[in-house]
Amino acid sequence: MPYTTYLVEKGASHSFVAEAKPPTVTMPRIKALMTGSLPGFIDVVRNLNSPALLEDNVITQAKAAGKRMIFYGDETWVKLFPQHFVEYDGTTSFFVSDYTEVDDNVTRHLDKVLKRGDWDVLILHYLGLDHIGHISGPSSPLIGHKLSEMDSILMKIHTSLLSEERENLSPNLLVLCGDHGMSETGSHGASSMEEVNTPLILISSAFERKPGDIRRPKHVQQTDLAATLAIGLGLPIPENSVGSLLFPSIEGRPVREQLRFLHLNAVQLSKLLQENVPSYKKGSNPAPAQHPASTEQQG
Template sequence: MRLRSGVFASACLLVQALGVGLFLRGFFPVPVRSLPRSGALAGPPAEPPPTGFSSNWTKVPSPVFKKTVIVLIDALRDDFVFGSKGKRFMPYTTQLVERGTSHSFVAEANAPTVTMPRIKALTTGSIPGFIDVIMNLNSPALLEDNLIQQAKAAGKRIIFYGDDTWVRLFPKQFVEYDGTTSFFVSDYTEVDDNVTRHLDNVMKREDWDLLILHYLGLDHIGHLSGPHSPLIGPKLSEMDNIIKKIHTSLLSKEEGEVASPHLLVVCGDHGMSETGSHGGSSEGEVRTPLLFVSSAFDRAGGLLKPPELVQQTDLAVTLAIGLGLPISRNSVGQLLLPVVQQKTVREQLRYLHLNGFQLSRLLQENMATYEKGKSWIPAV
């Protein structure tokens, strides 16, 4: 009897250990293997050019936009821009969406919906694991190939103001920065004023190529009193005025210029639940607005369509193409084609070729059974 009880107990312990192992394997998945740097940055195979044309498929394309400003509003839900709150409290942004020169999307994030993993997804195009939640409060430098690293290597001058998580992730990439701590969630005023106080000065200057602003106040209000707090409206109005200031400043910079147009990107890292928290996978937490604004785009008009649902990881590859940079080697994102539709068909096909080749190399590296067809992209 004792022997049977011992065997049964041992079997239960074994099953329990296997269950814990399977749970940990799923909860903390093995990350996608990085491609070797030399192989990852090698250009795609040259396509045979048509008669009378020279081939440039192996080169990184020229930048589509001259200067780019990214306004990341922490915990910005999609309905804060595209819903009734947007119409009431963000009239300028709503006008850009409905009648301006813009392209609008709803970007879907993957859990965990906390800041550090979302920044990694936005800059690498990859999907971070749940283990990144542990590192969210003390983020180490990001060593994975990413948009910021590629921009720095290309000689672009990057300025950052906002959540100091960026400074910890990219400690040597910014030519100028001012980080604000996200620890004091009761502060939803000074934490944003510390970012905005730099705007008038930096928008007058020409010594930068990429400006990143990460506002924390909306997220702090969510934690304090939820998405239906009376504090939400004034904060959205504040963000709307900032978007207006940046957009009008970029337009004034283009006056009399023949160079490439500028680009303004408005996005969120994650949303917030009905209780004001985030980290899970509810619709309010994973859906954020993604807005591209540029004089290069056709003016919106006619019947309004609901914004297309895309993946948050699509931003990294789209910005890489827009800035004339190599696509991050672990990116699983797809180019948002409307952002480059002002280019010729041949140029658009070239961008898709680069995106497809990078995805093919990543898939080949991570799947032993993957076999690439001989004519996986047709000659153009």
């Protein structure tokens, strides 16, 4: 993925290895990404017939804040968030033998949607790479081609966001991640290192990176994304989120603002502790958090 590699090494980006908790299957992992909490193993059973997500999450908060969201890809998202997207096209992951059409069904919308200025959040969930894993494993000759297809899609989106920013002068955030990894045999669901380790790359011209500042990707939790997205979009952190704001994403902000963001996360976590751990005592109640107005972000 040469373009992605370029962004990771030289661009305004922050890379992480995000640990997904088992079961490493799609529905509970999307829930973890959007709620920041850890659903139980019961979700494996429900994975094939996902009910709407009722727990507090970033998508519901974004909708309540009037954000316009568009979704294309794995239909699990549409099942979890049936009323949330102003436009969507869900793809079934049932036909695992197909790794071309599932992705073309997502990409076919791209040129049009990127030209439109009427959305705040665009979510794409590609399935092809996962399906290739199931068919012929992580060393399949099909993998390289699929990764280069994904790389060119990332380039298309990034280039479009940059040119949009030149007009609107407001930075976007592009998040590249996987819901789960892939075992040596190309499957997933369990807890091997290959299944739980996923890439998480945050790309935004709001990030300041000095040239040559190459860092080894830090290990974080998949559940850290919810708090980070909430802060980035100016939304309340989902109430059951156990995640920590990914600090590199705010380190370019003024110190006062950084402290404000960390305070929001701390207040939310402490409330969660007080409600769930009877033995947890705190000297005084934290001051109610007010969220600062933050810049509109897309992607």
